[in-house]
Amino acid sequence: MKIIDAHAHIFPEKIAAAAVKATGEFYAGAHNEELLAPPDLTHCLGTAEDLIRENAEAGISRSVVFSTATTPHQVESINSFIARECAAHREFIGVGTMHIDYPDFESEVHRIRELGLVGIKLHPDIQRFALDDDRLLPLYDCMRAEHLFLVAHTGDYRYDYSGPHRMARLAKLFPEMSFIGAHYGGWSEWTEARDCLVLPNVYVDTSSTQGFNGGVSARKGLETFDPTHIFFGTDYPMWKPAEEVERFLSLGVEGKRLEGIMHENFEIFLKELSGVTV
Numbered sequence: 001m002k003i004i005d006a007h008a009h010i011f012p013e014k015i016a017a018a019a020v021k022a023t024g025e026f027y028a029g030a031h032n033e034e035l036l037a038p039p040d041l042t043h044c045l046g047t048a049e050d051l052i053r054e055n056a057e058a059g060i061s062r063s064v065v066f067s068t069a070t071t072p073h074q075v076e077s078i079n080s081f082i083a084r085e086c087a088a089h090r091e092f093i094g095v096g097t098m099h100i101d102y103p104d105f106e107s108e109v110h111r112i113r114e115l116g117l118v119g120i121k122l123h124p125d126i127q128r129f130a131l132d133d134d135r136l137l138p139l140y141d142c143m144r145a146e147h148l149f150l151v152a153h154t155g156d157y158r159y160d161y162s163g164p165h166r167m168a169r170l171a172k173l174f175p176e177m178s179f180i181g182a183h184y185g186g187w188s189e190w191t192e193a194r195d196c197l198v199l200p201n202v203y204v205d206t207s208s209t210q211g212f213n214g215g216v217s218a219r220k221g222l223e224t225f226d227p228t229h230i231f232f233g234t235d236y237p238m239w240k241p242a243e244e245v246e247r248f249l250s251l252g253v254e255g256k257r258l259e260g261i262m263h264e265n266f267e268i269f270l271k272e273l274s275g276v277t278v
Contacts, residue, residue, distance in 0.1 A: 076108065180205060
């Protein structure tokens with residue numbers, strides 16, 4: 001079976017170890033009624049080459065890859081890095097980054113499109129700004145015009161920057177734009193996500209959900225969201241891709257629905273949005 005991973009992070013080799021460590025520290029110890037135990041972070045190396053090795057073991061043929069700019073000065077270098085890795089590794093599908101304090105949204109969004117990247121990833125909790133901050137509305141309007149999707153970390157009970165209600169507001173403000181709510185739309189805030197993100201232009205991915213609470217939140221996500229609006233994702237290097245594939249398959253999804261989540265839904269999504277064939 002063909003598998004597309006719609007949610008993976010990669011970093012330049014010289015900073016990968018530090019980036020993976022920092023990400024693990026950000027999440028370490030987080031737990032609430034949805035996360036019944038602290039996350040079991042099985043760290044991989046975080047490099048493009050390691051992801052390719054892990055994907056071979058997992059049977060994953062394509063990965064959507066991105067990274068996060070924690071300062072505006074990192075935006076251009078990260079976007080260029082992702083584009084170079086996609087040129088070097090045809091199995092990668094590249095997504096750019098942005099920061100609220102970047103001085104010229106329009107020019108960089110246009111460059112992102114010219115680089116062949118197909119969307120923009122934001123992680124509001126790490127970047128420390130609200131997903132629907134009014135200062136970002138011009139960015140989203142530029143993305144809409146360039147047919148780029150937004151994938152965002154959504155939901156963290158410790159912060160309010162990425163609450164699912166914020167993506168819901170954006171989806172209603174920009175009905176012609178496509179949004180992906182990572183982690184079934186609400187990492188540790190899945191109940192809110194299920195309540196407000198069932199919208200025609202909002203999609204979700206399965207990443208960093210299946211390993212918690214015996215898969216209960218993942219099963220509820222499968223029951224709630226339109227089955228054509230769900231993409232498989234691993235959140236590499238947070239989890240080993242092979243283990244995430246095994247976790248998803250253990251949920252018992254079968255037939256056409258399984259094929260859809262594992263690859264067809266994202267293929268259709270990307271083709272309709274930007275004309276890119278995966």
